[in-house]
Amino acid sequence: MSLILWSHPYSAYGQKALVALYELGLPFEPRLVDHADEPVMAAFRALSPFARMPVLVDTAAGRTIHESSIVIEYLDRLGDGGRLLPADPEAALEARWVDRIIDTYVGAPMNRIIFHRLGRAGPPPPEAITALDMGDIRNAWDLLESRLADGRIWGAGESFTLADCAAAPILTYARRLVPFGERPRLKAWHGRLMARSSFRRALEDAAPFGDLMPAPPATD
């Protein structure tokens, strides 16, 4: 086996890469990023410039790949190609667009809020900063709700792509900070993501770690 995935099963971005691995059926060896294990963390920090997971190491190719979206592009090439990044350039553009919106305006503000709540990112930020982060997530919900108005089944069209790998875990966590509210298409898409077997497998991997999210479960 030549692929090693450095991650933690509870990590949203780690799950994003996991969903891609399970979709493509690629064998890999999971390597746990265990914050309590200093030698493991030293090895991880040496691999990851910002100490962020996931990191994919392809030992056969002698390559280390950072950033979940790039990890998925790389995995898609190792698979049959043209699946998670569609071969059609317009469809690929849409998949990348949805992925960027989710990463930049949902995942990044979500992680800022979570890491401060967990006490892992210095003193709490001023309320105004948290309000801006929540506002970005709310705007992203509106944008995605309107993008889904064309009746697409998945995030970027009729096939499951990079956009859905990103959305499955990140929407699942972020809706606990900013509820979906009255956005029926977003809710229905998330329901389909929750039922997808690749994401169910990723959630099963995370289950032994319990619920680490510093926010109440979604009720909407």
Ligand SMILES: N[C@@H](CCC(=O)N[C@@H](CS)C(=O)NCC(=O)O)C(=O)O
């Ligand atoms: N832009 C990065 C974001 C990765 C990221 O923020 N990962 C979080 C986990 S979800 C992380 O590693 N945080 C540091 C930590 O948990 O120690 C990507 O797409 O891979």
